[in-house]
Structure formats: structure tokens, C-alpha cells
Amino acid sequence: MIKALRGMKDIIEDSDKFTYFIKKSSEIAENFCFEYIETPLLEETRLFKRSVGESSDIVNKEMYQFTDKGGNDVCLRPEGTAGVVRAYIEHKFDKLKTPKQWYYFGPMFRYERPQKGRLREFHQFGVESFGEESVYEDIKVILLASKILDSFNINYTLKINSLGCDECRPTYMNSLVSFLDEKKENLCEDCQRRITQNPLRVLDCKNENCQNELKTAPKITYNLCENCNKDFEILQNELKKLNIQFEVDTNLVRGLDYYNKTAFEFVSTEIGAQSAICGGGRYDKLVEMLNGKPVPAVGFAMGIERLLPLVNIEPKREGIYLGIMTEDARDMALNKFNELTNSNKVYFENRVRKLNQHLKKADKLNCKKVMIIGEDELKNGTFWEKEL
Numbered sequence: 001m002i003k004a005l006r007g008m009k010d011i012i013e014d015s016d017k018f019t020y021f022i023k024k025s026s027e028i029a030e031n032f033c034f035e036y037i038e039t040p041l042l043e044e045t046r047l048f049k050r051s052v053g054e055s056s057d058i059v060n061k062e063m064y065q066f067t068d069k070g071g072n073d074v075c076l077r078p079e080g081t082a083g084v085v086r087a088y089i090e091h092k093f094d095k096l097k098t099p100k101q102w103y104y105f106g107p108m109f110r111y112e113r114p115q116k117g118r119l120r121e122f123h124q125f126g127v128e129s130f131g132e133e134s135v136y137e138d139i140k141v142i143l144l145a146s147k148i149l150d151s152f153n154i155n156y157t158l159k160i161n162s163l164g165c166d167e168c169r170p171t172y173m174n175s176l177v178s179f180l181d182e183k184k185e186n187l188c189e190d191c192q193r194r195i196t197q198n199p200l201r202v203l204d205c206k207n208e209n210c211q212n213e214l215k216t217a218p219k220i221t222y223n224l225c226e227n228c229n230k231d232f233e234i235l236q237n238e239l240k241k242l243n244i245q246f247e248v249d250t251n252l253v254r255g256l257d258y259y260n261k262t263a264f265e266f267v268s269t270e271i272g273a274q275s276a277i278c279g280g281g282r283y284d285k286l287v288e289m290l291n292g293k294p295v296p297a298v299g300f301a302m303g304i305e306r307l308l309p310l311v312n313i314e315p316k317r318e319g320i321y322l323g324i325m326t327e328d329a330r331d332m333a334l335n336k337f338n339e340l341t342n343s344n345k346v347y348f349e350n351r352v353r354k355l356n357q358h359l360k361k362a363d364k365l366n367c368k369k370v371m372i373i374g375e376d377e378l379k380n381g382t383f384w385e386k387e388l
Contacts, residue, residue: 007120039083076109089292099131126301133296168225319345321362329373
């Protein structure tokens with residue numbers, strides 16, 4: 001018997017939750033005037049090497065990368081932002097600096113050790129906003145994420161940080177590297193490698209020993225320039241006014257290399273160790289990094305598989321159950337089925353059954369209404385109807 005590959009899962013048992021999550025999240029994004037975009041699952045590998053960063057675990061260890069029959073170095077997308085930025089540039093929105101607000105959902109692929117809430121093929125829902133450099137756009141995007149989570153009654157903690165800009169980050173990086181060099185022998189191999197490749201990502205290490213060593217590390221929030229500090233204060237003040245609870249986490253850096261200024265994560269204690277359910281931030285340099293014109297941008301992505309255990313669907317009756325009690329009624333029922341499906345969800349039971357059997361089946365399917373054709377109804381051209 002051929003089975004699904006390790007870390008890849010059929011969406012069957014949770015299909016109702018999955019489609020419900022996509023539908024509701026999309027509606028909320030559209031209320032914020034975001035439009036839908038879909039990008040290819042397969043992209044050039046260099047797109048992610050240049051955006052995600054060659055120092056990241058995604059590029060170093062986790063990408064599904066191969067050479068196709070045309071000799072192209074390609075990979076299955078490991079995250080959504082880079083492909084959306086590529087589309088923004090390819091369709092020349094950057095040249096006109098056209099503001100764009102897009103949302104997307106779909107599968108991503110990373111070759112990592114499968115565990116609860118973490119698969120090799122997983123799904124994300126994300127948004128990206130281009131063309132607005134104001135911190136109020138960051139606030140809007142965070143508000144959108146909170147509204148999606150609130151709509152499913154998911155309990156969370158919002159963590160925020162500022163990663164600074166080109167003006168203040170270099171000074172901070174020098175002090176951070178000096179600190180890390182002193183601690184180097186006590187850090188894990190990944191962190192030792194990151195000191196020279198991307199020192200900021202050392203702060204994001206989940207190794208308990210590394211975290212203990214990093215407790216006295218210099219904090220970037222104490223080294224921000226005037227503009228970054230002002231934006232970070234506005235961010236905190238406006239979140240308070242919106243009654244969005246948050247914590248400042250000075251070690252929050254996000255796992256991808258392209259972030260600057262605002263970084264944020266929504267975490268939940270209800271799903272075990274893998275607590276991050278949504279993450280994002282500002283990436284003002286990424287469009288330029290991928291050979292576009294400089295355009296500011298901010299966005300987030302949610303891991304759908306991580307969220308599904310927290311999503312509850314309140315059962316409600318919907319749709320029409322259409323059934324027959326005599327063979328001769330099948331044509332009449334089929335014509336009615338054709339008519340009803342123009343504007344209704346309809347379950348058509350085309351096998352002949354007794355009335356109580358139809359009612360039990362309709363109740364089990366949680367249908368709102370039953371329409372049955374028996375011999376009398378067939379003669380009169382009517383239906384026996386019952387609201388459940």
C-alpha cells in the first residue's frame with residue numbers, strides 16, 4: 001500500500017475546520033481592503049536564498065530543492081512573502097510605487113522533523129502590504145491578525161519588538177557581536193556559526209543553555225535611533241488604545257533575515273511547545289534586495305495546522321435534504337435538485353427509502369430542511385416538506 005510521505009497529511013477529518021478558517025479569515029482580510037493573490041508553489045531557488053537569507057535554517061537545511069528537466073535550480077516555496085514580493089516586482093508595481101494590499105493562503109514546504117503542529121507540507125494564511133512606511137500600517141496589520149484570531153475565540157499573547165533600521169542597527173550589532181564572542185564557547189554550534197553570518201538570529205535560539213547565556217545580552221530596544229524609538233512608542237501606545245494586550249520581548253527577532261523595525265508574534269499556550277501561531281513584521285528593504293525599486297512593506301503569516309486545534313465550529317443546520325420514496329419520483333427530484341442548487345446547499349439522496357429513514361439521514365447530516373417525494377406528491381407535483 002502506498003502511503004502519504006512522512007510529514008505530509010491528507011486534509012480529511014479537519015476539512016470543515018480548514019475551509020471555515022480560510023473563508024472567515026479571507027472575509028476579514030477583505031474587510032481591511034486586502035485583495036487575494038496566488039503565487040506558484042515552485043520558484044527559483046535564488047529567490048529564497050536572497051530573501052530568506054543563506055544563513056537561515058530554511059535555506060541551509062529545509063528547502064525541497066532540485067534541478068528540473070530544463071536545468072533550472074528550483075524549489076518548493078518554504079514561505080509566502082518572497083513569492084509575493086517577486087510578483088510585486090515582476091508586474092512592475094514597484095516602478096510606480098503602487099500601494100498594494102494582498103492576502104494569500106496555500107501550502108508551503110520545509111524538510112524538517114515532523115511533530116505536532118509542524119509538518120513538511122503545511123499551510124499558511126498571510127497578508128502583505130506594500131507602499132506605506134508609516135508605523136500605523138504596522139498597527140493596522142497587527143489589528144487584522146488579532147481580529148482573525150479573535151473571530152475564532154483563540155487565546156493568545158502578542159509579543160512585539162523593534163529590530164531598528166540602517167541607522168541604529170550597525171552600532172547595536174557591533175556591541176552584540178562583542179558580547180557573543182565572549183560567550184562563544186558556551187553557545188551551540190548553530191549559534192557559533194550565526195555570530196559571523198547573522199548575529200541577530202542568535203537571540204532567537206531555542207536552546208535552553210543558549211538562552212541562559214543570552215540573558216545579559218545587549219538589547220536592541222535600548223539602542224534605537226530617534227525615529228525607530230518614536231515609532232516603537234507609537235506602536236505601543238496605539239495598541240493600548242485598541243485594547244490589544246502585548247508584551248515587549250527584546251529577544252524577538254523573527255526567523256527570516258529580511259525583517260527591520262517592527263517584529264511581532266502571536267503565541268498560544270494551548271498547543272504545547274510550538275507556541276507561535278502567527279508572526280510578522282516590517283521588511284522595508286526586501287523589494288530592493290530582489291532588484292525592485294525601494295518600497296516599504298509589512299505583513300504576517302499564520303500556520304493553519306497549528307491553529308486548527310484551537311478552532312471550534314458551532315454546529316448549525318444548513319442546506320436542504322432531498323429524497324424519494326418511489327422509483328418513479330427520481331426524474332422529478334433530479335429536476336428539483338437542478339433548480340435548488342442554483343442558490344442552496346442540497347444533499348440529494350437518490351435511493352428509495354422510507355420517510356423515517358430519510359428523516360434520520362437528514363438529521364445526521366444536520367440539514368435545515370427536508371423535501372420528500374412519495375407517490376401522492378408525485379401525482380400532485382408537490383413535495384412533502386419539514387423544517388428541522
